[in-house]
Amino acid sequence: RRALHIALMPGDGIGQEVIPAAASALRTLTTSLPHLSFTFTTLPIGFQTFTETGSALPDKTVETLQKECQGALFGAVSSPSHAVKGYNSPIVGLRKKLDLYANIRPVKSVGGKAKLEIPGVDLVIVRENTEDLYVKEERSFDGGGEIGRVAEAIKRISERASRRIARMAGQIAVRREEMRGNKKGMVTITHKSNVLSQTDGLFRSVAREVLTGAEFAGKGLVVEEQIVDSMVYKLFRQPQYYDVVVAPNLYGDILSDGAAALVGSLGLVPSANVGDTFVVGEPCHGSAPDIEGKGIANPIAAIRSAGCMLEFMGEIEGARRIYDAVDEHLREGTVTAVDLGGKAGTAEIVEDILKRL
Numbered sequence: 187r188r189a190l191h192i193a194l195m196p197g198d199g200i201g202q203e204v205i206p207a208a209a210s211a212l213r214t215l216t217t218s219l220p221h222l223s224f225t226f227t228t229l230p231i232g233f234q235t236f237t238e239t240g241s242a243l244p245d246k247t248v249e250t251l252q253k254e255c256q257g258a259l260f261g262a263v264s265s266p267s268h269a270v271k272g273y274n275s276p277i278v279g280l281r282k283k284l285d286l287y288a289n290i291r292p293v294k295s296v297g298g299k300a301k302l303e304i305p306g307v308d309l310v311i312v313r314e315n316t317e318d319l320y321v322k323e324e325r326s327f328d329g330g331g332e333i334g335r336v337a338e339a340i341k342r343i344s345e346r347a348s349r350r351i352a353r354m355a356g357q358i359a360v361r362r363e364e365m366r367g368n369k370k371g372m373v374t375i376t377h378k379s380n381v382l383s384q385t386d387g388l389f390r391s392v393a394r395e396v397l398t399g400a401e402f403a404g405k406g407l408v409v410e411e412q413i414v415d416s417m418v419y420k421l422f423r424q425p426q427y428y429d430v431v432v433a434p435n436l437y438g439d440i441l442s443d444g445a446a447a448l449v450g451s452l453g454l455v456p457s458a459n460v461g462d463t464f465v466v467g468e469p470c471h472g473s474a475p476d477i478e479g480k481g482i483a484n485p486i487a488a489i490r491s492a493g494c495m496l497e498f499m500g501e502i503e504g505a506r507r508i509y510d511a512v513d514e515h516l517r518e519g520t521v522t523a524v525d526l527g528g529k530a531g532t533a534e535i536v537e538d539i540l541k542r543l
């Protein structure tokens with residue numbers, strides 16, 4: 187029997203509506219998987235928390251995560267569009283504090299009712315989550331004369347970060363290969379080393395070394411690489427081609443939002459922030475202030491994120507059941523009105539998915 191203590195961090199806006207939905211999917215799962223049980227703790231995070239306590243990510247939240255929880259679900263935060271003194275994005279802080287070095291985003295079409303869905307897409311973007319341009323070491327200075335002001339930023343790539351993200355991508359590809367039967371797992375290494383020969387060159391060579399090395403020998407992995415701009419072209423033209431894509435932070439950020447567009451709504455796409463000892467599931471969308479509080483948000487991204495959390499905690503069967511129930515719902519059920527052109531609100535979607543669990 188595995189008893190998991192999970193933190194719920196709804197945050198702001200529709201996070202408050204979709205995270206309870208994800209928690210109810212986990213609770214329902216235990217009726218058909220009695221070896222699993224969950225207890226939940228709700229923890230404060232986000233802009234509302236910042237206005238109340240002066241911190242968007244209170245120390246107590248981090249402490250409770252580290253000491254008491256095995257995994258977490260995070261909703262969304264409303265980040266102000268202008269700089270607010272003392273405010274820092276709590277999810278960025280959380281990734282650092284818990285060393286969640288991989289951001290994993292599965293994008294899958296299911297032949298469902300989403301009007302804008304491209305058929306046959308089933309890929310995973312594995313994004314390095316700790317370095318590259320996101321080390322945020324920027325500076326600006328006067329370039330003199332006509333040049334005017336100049337700003338520059340450090341793009342940092344390390345062997346360690348490249349190695350561990352490549353391993354993660356390889357392991358995901360092998361697991362997908364097993365889950366799908368004999369269809370071959372493939373990893374595409376994305377970079378721009380024709381221009382950035384040192385930084386992206388390092389990422390590329392370390393990733394290739396790991397994926398073609400001893401750990402994955404005999405696993406049947408296909409390893410290929412692609413320059414990021416032509417990758418975007420092919421992702422738009424032939425998204426069915428891809429399986430697992432591994433990328434440094436910035437390219438991974440851009441590719442993963444682009445990939446989410448392939449399945450018709452941000453409200454469908456989950457993610458997991460993964461480290462060696464902790465996993466945080468997180469829907470890809472933000473706090474959606476335009477629809478908050480109305481009970482109409484699509485809870486699927488959050489429910490699938492609960493599946494991702496379980497998958498990366500090693501609960502493959504639980505994850506699979508959540509993914510399957512959602513896919514079946516998308517094919518057969520009444521989908522959300524606000525983003526998919528169906529008739530349902532949040533509560534009906536949750537009810538339909540729980541029934542299929």
Ligand code: NAD
Pocket residue numbers: 200261262263264265266277452453454470471472473474475476477482483484485487524525
């Ligand atoms: P958003 O993802 O919140 O919304 C974009 C559009 O998609 C909106 O029209 C919204 O209604 C729709 N949408 C999003 N999720 C949906 C769902 N589950 N069901 C139905 N429709 C959905 O992005 P935004 O509008 O650019 O940002 C709003 C706020 O969210 C900002 O404060 C931003 O900083 C924050 N944000 C947070 C995160 C995060 O916490 N990880 C990510 C992105 C944006």
Ligand code: MN
Pocket residue numbers: 439440443
């Ligand atoms: Mn992004």
